Amino acid sequence: MKNFLKVLCFSLLVITLFAGYANYGIPQIEPALPPVEEKLELGTMTMEKFIKLGERLYNGKGTCTLCHNPTGGRAPLLASAATVAAERLQDTRYQGKASSVVDYLYESMVEPSAYVVSGFGKAGSNDTESPMPNVAANGIDLSDAELKAIIAYLQDLAGADVTVSIPTDAAPTEAKEETANPPPTPRTALDTPAAIIAKFTCGACHKVADQVGAVGPDLTTIGATRDKAYLRRSLLDPNADAAAGFMAGMMPNIYSEQMSAKELEMLVDYLAGLK
Amino acid sequence: MTINSPRSNNRARRVWLAFLCLSLLLILFAIGLPGVDGGLAHAAEASTSDVADAPTYLPAPKLTAADYPTIKGVNSRIAVWLAAQLHLWFAAFVLAVPIFVFIIEAIGMATRDKRYDNMAYEFIKVSITAYSFTAILGGLLTFLLVLFYPHLFQYMSTIFKESMFYYALLFFLESATLYLYYYGWHWLQGEFRKWVHLSLGLLLNAVGTLLMFLANAWVTFMMSPAGVDPAGVFSGDAWAAIHNFLWNPINLHRVIANIAYGGSIVGAYAAFKFLSARKPEQRAHYDWMGYNANFIAISALLPLPFAGYYLTAEIYAYSQQMGITLMGGVFAWLFIIQAVLIGTLFLSANYYLWCGMGRSDGAVRYHKYIKYLAIVIVGAFLVWFTPHTLVLTNEELKALGGPYHKYLGPLGIMPAKNTAVNIMILFTTLSFIFYRRANKVATVSWASAGNAIQIALFTAGILNIFFLGIYHGYFTNTVYKVAASIPQVLTTLTIIVSSTIIDSLMYRGAKEVAPLHWGRVSDRSQYALFLLAVAFTWLMGLMGYIRSGIRQHWHVTNVFRDASPDAFTPGLGYAANVVSVGTILFMAMVIFVFWIADVSGRKTPTDAYWKTPSA
Numbered sequence: 034m035k036n037f038l039k040v041l042c043f044s045l046l047v048i049t050l051f052a053g054y055a056n057y058g059i060p061q062i063e064p065a066l067p068p069v070e071e072k073l074e075l076g077t078m079t080m081e082k083f084i085k086l087g088e089r090l091y092n093g094k095g096t097c098t099l100c101h102n103p104t105g106g107r108a109p110l111l112a113s114a115a116t117v118a119a120e121r122l123q124d125t126r127y128q129g130k131a132s133s134v135v136d137y138l139y140e141s142m143v144e145p146s147a148y149v150v151s152g153f154g155k156a157g158s159n160d161t162e163s164p165m166p167n168v169a170a171n172g173i174d175l176s177d178a179e180l181k182a183i184i185a186y187l188q189d190l191a192g193a194d195v196t197v198s199i200p201t202d203a204a205p206t207e208a209k210e211e212t213a214n215p216p217p218t219p220r221t222a223l224d225t226p227a228a229i230i231a232k233f234t235c236g237a238c239h240k241v242a243d244q245v246g247a248v249g250p251d252l253t254t255i256g257a258t259r260d261k262a263y264l265r266r267s268l269l270d271p272n273a274d275a276a277a278g279f280m281a282g283m284m285p286n287i288y289s290e291q292m293s294a295k296e297l298e299m300l301v302d303y304l305a306g307l308k
Numbered sequence: 309m310t311i312n313s314p315r316s317n318n319r320a321r322r323v324w325l326a327f328l329c330l331s332l333l334l335i336l337f338a339i340g341l342p343g344v345d346g347g348l349a350h351a352a353e354a355s356t357s358d359v360a361d362a363p364t365y366l367p368a369p370k371l372t373a374a375d376y377p378t379i380k381g382v383n384s385r386i387a388v389w390l391a392a393q394l395h396l397w398f399a400a401f402v403l404a405v406p407i408f409v410f411i412i413e414a415i416g417m418a419t420r421d422k423r424y425d426n427m428a429y430e431f432i433k434v435s436i437t438a439y440s441f442t443a444i445l446g447g448l449l450t451f452l453l454v455l456f457y458p459h460l461f462q463y464m465s466t467i468f469k470e471s472m473f474y475y476a477l478l479f480f481l482e483s484a485t486l487y488l489y490y491y492g493w494h495w496l497q498g499e500f501r502k503w504v505h506l507s508l509g510l511l512l513n514a515v516g517t518l519l520m521f522l523a524n525a526w527v528t529f530m531m532s533p534a535g536v537d538p539a540g541v542f543s544g545d546a547w548a549a550i551h552n553f554l555w556n557p558i559n560l561h562r563v564i565a566n567i568a569y570g571g572s573i574v575g576a577y578a579a580f581k582f583l584s585a586r587k588p589e590q591r592a593h594y595d596w597m598g599y600n601a602n603f604i605a606i607s608a609l610l611p612l613p614f615a616g617y618y619l620t621a622e623i624y625a626y627s628q629q630m631g632i633t634l635m636g637g638v639f640a641w642l643f644i645i646q647a648v649l650i651g652t653l654f655l656s657a658n659y660y661l662w663c664g665m666g667r668s669d670g671a672v673r674y675h676k677y678i679k680y681l682a683i684v685i686v687g688a689f690l691v692w693f694t695p696h697t698l699v700l701t702n703e704e705l706k707a708l709g710g711p712y713h714k715y716l717g718p719l720g721i722m723p724a725k726n727t728a729v730n731i732m733i734l735f736t737t738l739s740f741i742f743y744r745r746a747n748k749v750a751t752v753s754w755a756s757a758g759n760a761i762q763i764a765l766f767t768a769g770i771l772n773i774f775f776l777g778i779y780h781g782y783f784t785n786t787v788y789k790v791a792a793s794i795p796q797v798l799t800t801l802t803i804i805v806s807s808t809i810i811d812s813l814m815y816r817g818a819k820e821v822a823p824l825h826w827g828r829v830s831d832r833s834q835y836a837l838f839l840l841a842v843a844f845t846w847l848m849g850l851m852g853y854i855r856s857g858i859r860q861h862w863h864v865t866n867v868f869r870d871a872s873p874d875a876f877t878p879g880l881g882y883a884a885n886v887v888s889v890g891t892i893l894f895m896a897m898v899i900f901v902f903w904i905a906d907v908s909g910r911k912t913p914t915d916a917y918w919k920t921p922s923a
Contacts, residue, residue, distance in 0.1 A: 036583040037899070043835055044895050047842045048888050055645050055884030064638045064877035067861035099632050107628070164628045170538055172866030
């Protein structure tokens, strides 16, 4: 019995150590939630919103940044994709049917092997076959409108004229998705700054209210040095004015989508009052 | 030696032949019928009327959260997760044990050393109760799937109906063979009968492996579906669905991992018995048993990282997205935990070997090297454990000048880790070579030359591994960074195989300078065997989470979406807690299995209880 208890304690200790390390020894990163299909209001969409939609799809549902990022080196960077497209169309290695920049960008997403950037082909294919999946299928399932929104974003990103037109209706696939997975009902707007700060976990990075985050700037007296316009811009486009001493790109660019106008203004007023 | 009468031999022959014919018929029936998995190659020859009569299949259903039944107070995902994981742990164990029992029995037959036969019997005895647990948990898993995920089960059973049907039938053959193999152990002894028994062991392994491959097909179909169109409509080709992209990589990985795992569990059994033994001969027996179990576990552990690498490379080849999700996304940190666990496995296995060198006074010659082996293995472990990107506060980021540490950052990339793991494997091989030599001195005339060749082999190989890792890791672009892996692996395998062959030839007929005293080993060393078993169990659970997790919010990747409230991928801490609970449950059941195996050998004197029969 003594040995049994010793072995039991030893085994429990080992399991506890492993579990403890997994919980406290490494950063706890919560994986992204499954993507939720949303109905696109294309009829009332401005080009600016369309570009924003493209950016969101590029960083989210499209999973483009999984490979097209500066650290992995697995796929070419796309900052100038819209400006180099014209050269690609003239390249002897180009195998596609596109005749314009928009068509080329569209084709590169649904038939990625039409042109493979040197060094980024599948191993052994001599850059004739792309490892990239067709993003209109394969579980990514971008609709025609979504693909065009990404093209608009890429053209804007490259500083080129945005020549893609906004489709008049969402693709039928989206309508089907919507039937199968109805969008969540709109959430009720939060009614206090504390509730907004808690909901959007501002305190994970910032020192604000009773939260003591240390990754981002201290906001306890932010109203003394920043006006409402600055604060509003910081929430809607966090990279527009990265605070001195803090790296750009650290704060998620999601609040313009997830925060209601009422919540945004309430939070701006609250922050502006912190002096 | 057992002397068998010609009559009993003939009877055994008849039983054996009848059993063999029946088994072969069942196997042929299972794989040869037209329209069944193995016979689907004939599908192309189907006539027009056959095509007209062919069943039409529906696309994968598009579900909503309401389509998933619930039971108040029960989390369906955790219930299925734990049942599946417990079933897998036991299945891995009961499939692995017959593999090495078969080998040990064959060694016993070749050497006519009864100790091997006794040890093989004791191993299979432990697995008998575990076999019942495997079946019970498999049944529980099926019920839970039908209950909580009926649409998924229906979809899967539409595609795999034949293989599921024959899988269930094959269990009869598996059970009959196992029971005959175990209960007939002492009956099937002697010349011909022993061969019959060994053949039963072979059949048991063949059926067990076939069962596992069928179950692997269902799991890998969910990861890399084949035989269905993008909407999930089944083409009718069940072989295509079985022979999907990741089937063989998983088959290979699981066979090797099962052997390592089975070795670690019976090692824990031997350690438990060693610690409980009171008589010196019992301690000697269980020490010897533990050593052999550890040897089995290490032998399978050495090639396991290569099988894992092959599986990962195939995942990337199947879908770069899935590969990046596996290695570059949220799961990247899981591999740091994996490094800690595998480092634990290597360190505990080496520690056990070093302690075991105390069994022979001849090992004193090698004591001075142990500290260097330990330094290198711990160093390699630390490199493997070093993360590439650090999660830091802003102050730390500023102080460091970026997310990568100046010196440690370069050690976080894959070529450095590949180099570290190869070095760790080679130094574990060295530990084993020292252990083997502990009580012997080579007497062949070319012993000095043999040693020189081995030193040269290790030196050149290690330099080559370092060169490949450094060159490809730091002097080529990203695409070629992992190009060093295969030549590094080949270098390691070449060294292991060549040095083992040289060592075997060199120590053939070697002089024993100090005998091995089985049982002369510290109790502490036995805890290394427990550590091995617990770490293995926990690691398997963790890797089960990632294997399933890389499907993300899909039941069947890109074909059948998971719309349940639990469709999200759980975080590492949450998964680690579920795995820990599962490990505790499994270890509790395993200790029960050990206890039952022990109880079966106990006898209570009952002379006073029973009536003495009248003369």
